[in-house]
């Protein structure tokens with residue numbers, strides 16, 4: 001009789017973790033961009049120098065000539081990040097040969113844990129297209145501010161922490177300027193259709 005409750009403990013913990021993940025993300029705040037979303041002068045984005053998943057320095061200007069799809073998150077994220085990254089990967093797959101015009105960029109807001117190596121392992125699960133970027137706490141703080149991304153650590157009961165963060169995908173033009181943004185509800189078909197429209 002004693003064995004059953006003990007055997008259930010791992011499952012109870014797992015449920016607590018999953019439920020907790022939903023609550024943290026429920027607190028995500030999307031920047032209120034108002035009605036000037038597609039003006040191209042909304043002041044979103046800016047220069048950065050970060051480190052990619054291969055340990056190479058990458059600057060914003062390195063991506064000129066291609067569209068950047070920029071998403072901020074972290075590899076320990078329990079639910080929303082993986083869903084969004086998978087959605088972005090699906091959308092690009094749907095674009096076929098046009099996919100090369102877009103670079104999906106995942107910027108970690110948890111640089112303490114997201115080393116280049118951790119990002120490399122993590123992003124492998126979403127195909128070969130993603131550029132994962134991390135850097136010093138200061139560098140991440142700066143780039144997040146440029147993109148008006150909110151993030152905040154929350155200590156967990158069992159130790160460690162989660163990071164509450166905005167869940168917006170930014171489309172930056174080949175000139176590096178803000179074009180528009182998406183929320184993950186757009187889905188892979190909707191995202192692919194909108195991206196294809198940008199190339200016409």
Ligand code: NI
Pocket residue numbers: 073074077078079080081082165
């Ligand atoms: Ni996340």
